[in-house]
Amino acid sequence: MIRITEVAKEYPRSGVALAHVSFQVRKGEFVFLTGPSGSGKTTILKLLYMDDRPTKGEVWINGVSSKNASGRDITRLRRRIGIVFQDFRLLEDRSAEANIRFALEVTGAPKATIRSKVARVLGQVGLASKATSYPRELSGGEQQRVAIARALVNDPFVLIADEPTGNLDERATRGVFQLLRDINAAGTAVIMATHDLDLVRRSNYRTIELNHGRLVFDSAESPASARPFDEPFDAHDTPTSSETI
Amino acid sequence: MRSAREALTASSRSPLLSALGIVTIAFSLFAVGLFGLVAINIRKALDEVSERVEIRAFLSDSADIEGVAAAMKDVGEFPEVNRVDYVSKEQALERARKEMGEFADVFEAGVLPASIEVHLRPDQRSPTVVKSVADRIKAYHFVDDVRYGEEWVEKLYRMRNIATVAGIALGIAFAAVAVIIIGATIRMTVLARAKEITIMRLVGATDMFIRLPFLLDGLVKGILGGLLALLLVWVANRAVNEYFIQTIFFDREMIFAGILGGALMGVFGSLVSVGRHLRRI
Numbered sequence: 001m002i003r004i005t006e007v008a009k010e011y012p013r014s015g016v017a018l019a020h021v022s023f024q025v026r027k028g029e030f031v032f033l034t035g036p037s038g039s040g041k042t043t044i045l046k047l048l049y050m051d052d053r054p055t056k057g058e059v060w061i062n063g064v065s066s067k068n069a070s071g072r073d074i075t076r077l078r079r080r081i082g083i084v085f086q087d088f089r090l091l092e093d094r095s096a097e098a099n100i101r102f103a104l105e106v107t108g109a110p111k112a113t114i115r116s117k118v119a120r121v122l123g124q125v126g127l128a129s130k131a132t133s134y135p136r137e138l139s140g141g142e143q144q145r146v147a148i149a150r151a152l153v154n155d156p157f158v159l160i161a162d163e164p165t166g167n168l169d170e171r172a173t174r175g176v177f178q179l180l181r182d183i184n185a186a187g188t189a190v191i192m193a194t195h196d197l198d199l200v201r202r203s204n205y206r207t208i209e210l211n212h213g214r215l216v217f218d219s220a221e222s223p224a225s226a227r228p229f230d231e232p233f234d235a236h237d238t239p240t241s242s243e244t245i
Numbered sequence: 246m247r248s249a250r251e252a253l254t255a256s257s258r259s260p261l262l263s264a265l266g267i268v269t270i271a272f273s274l275f276a277v278g279l280f281g282l283v284a285i286n287i288r289k290a291l292d293e294v295s296e297r298v299e300i301r302a303f304l305s306d307s308a309d310i311e312g313v314a315a316a317m318k319d320v321g322e323f324p325e326v327n328r329v330d331y332v333s334k335e336q337a338l339e340r341a342r343k344e345m346g347e348f349a350d351v352f353e354a355g356v357l358p359a360s361i362e363v364h365l366r367p368d369q370r371s372p373t374v375v376k377s378v379a380d381r382i383k384a385y386h387f388v389d390d391v392r393y394g395e396e397w398v399e400k401l402y403r404m405r406n407i408a409t410v411a412g413i414a415l416g417i418a419f420a421a422v423a424v425i426i427i428g429a430t431i432r433m434t435v436l437a438r439a440k441e442i443t444i445m446r447l448v449g450a451t452d453m454f455i456r457l458p459f460l461l462d463g464l465v466k467g468i469l470g471g472l473l474a475l476l477l478v479w480v481a482n483r484a485v486n487e488y489f490i491q492t493i494f495f496d497r498e499m500i501f502a503g504i505l506g507g508a509l510m511g512v513f514g515s516l517v518s519v520g521r522h523l524r525r526i
Contacts, residue, residue: 049447071452079449089444106450150448 001027001189002048002158007057009043009213017043018054018213023220025191027157030184032200033193035210041193044210045162048191049081050074062157079107082151082159082188086166088143090135096146097122097131103150121149125179141172148179158189165196173199259437263466266430270470271477273423274507278478280419281499284412286492291405295370300363300379300393308359308387316385317361325369325378330362358389372399420510427470427514431463435522442522452523459515467511471504 002025009018018040025031033041046052047059050069059066064077090099097118104114122128125145135143144164151159161180165173177199184190194200200207209217304313313331321329332340337357363378379391435442445455482494495503 051447075449075451077449078447083447089440089447091441091444102444103448106445106448106454108454154448 001025001062002191003058003060004044004047005058005060007044007047007054007059009040009047009052010055016213018047018210021057021210021213021215023208023215023218025158025189028184028187028189030181030190030203030205031192032203032205032207033191033210034195034197034200034207035216037195038212039210040213041210042162043213045160045191045193048160049078049083079154080156080158082148082154082156084144084147084151084159084161084164086163088135088140088147088167090143090146090150092135095132095134096127096138096149099135099146100150100153103153107154117153121153124152125149139172140168141175144168144172144176145179148176148183152183152188156188158191159183161190161192163193163195165194165199177203259434262433262437266427266434266466267469267473269430270423270427270466270507270511271473273419273426274471274474274503274510275477277416277419277423277506278474278495278503279481280412280415281503282478282482282492282495284408284416285495285499287408287412288405289493291401291408292367295367295401295405299365300375300382300391301360302363302382302385302388303358303360303390303392305387305389306358312385312387313361316387320361320363320382323378323381325365325374326363327366328364330364332360332362334359370402372402420506424510424514427463427467427510428517430466431459431511431515432518432522434462435459435518439522446523455523456516456519459519460512463511463513463515464508465511467508467514468504470511471507474507475500475503 004024005022007018007021008016010016021040021044033044035041043052047054047066048061050059050061050064050066053059053066062077062080064073069077090096091102094102100118100121101114104117109117118131119128122131125148127142127145127149130138130142133142135146138146144167148159148161148164159180164180165176168176173196180190180192181203207217207219208215317329317331320326334357337360341357361382363382365375365378375393379393382388383391442455479494482492485492
């Protein structure tokens, strides 16, 4: 479903962001992408939803290859991918419902479908009662749920989440993470970049760790006991400019 | 339909920015309009002056009526000639007395010669044509002298050419400035909606889908700006008419072309602004 082969990404100013990265993600899998800030997590996610193309190697996702994807291919691909960010990226001047509806409207979906789908995902993320609330009236956890609902509304085969719990307190983190687990249990693959090692340790999902743009660990290929993250990453790490989209 | 709604919602969300955009477009088009108005009035004035371009052939006293009549018929058939009039000695005297009232008694019958006045077609008034017609008329034996104010004709034509070239150059310059200003105004709207555009792209909106509301926005702002500019030019024209000189206003086709120009500038400005933004993100 997703295949990353010998991918390298270099930026003219900041230099090498990724080098020799290869891994595959199967249908319905849950994968953590970990590593310190600047290790290349966000770059990989950007390559996955084709916001950027690799300098070398190939990103292959659901039949679309980074080598020859046209603008139309990318547009179609994004309609089958859900993307969630640390900063939610909701439109402040629209209600929760309108934010979700927006994702369907841009695909030209018929009105009746939009109404029923929006109601369904709002229920799924537990915010049916807050449909008419504006982002500023919602807590961080609730805003992230709206963002997840927006990502889910097109029935994606994979949900790509870039530090989705990065701005949330512990309680909200647990709630959002549980939501992502439920979504995965229902059959959608989830690729989640995170700093939160507790979250990674507590669950038993596959973990891919990056450091300085290289893949240094993949739990699918190493025994579980060999996990390197007994020590937390530098707690003072802050996202660098190359990590934000 | 959706694009129209999006454009409308976007405008209503930032009414001040929209109003600013329309006013800016209106002012830049107002400058173009004022210049256009000056240009058409100069042109009209020059046309009126060139109406007076005529060749006057003074006849000798011995000229026989039949010969003159035949010559007038010949000259009248020159392709450059519009009309030929005969001015008898009496008519010349009467005209001179009328034109120079205070010297009326100076003129006596028979002092002034009879003449024929040759009026040229509007497109045949260039110095070379005037000279060639004058030379042919001069060839008649009963013609004593031919006058057509060579220097004056040349000056008039030079002025006309300068006015035309300057008009086109300044018109293009004003229009270019207007396009840049419109582009900048739309760019403000694009930047104000940058987050929305990013989200649209991430959820799989096509570029055309993203562009269309902005194009409509540019179109509407261009038309409204054009109408406002028209109103301003009209008011300015009224004021000039009232207090200074008689001027003419644009005709219906020119007004239509002006508003269409505003609309096109709006669309073009949006196209450039959104295109640049889409390429960057």
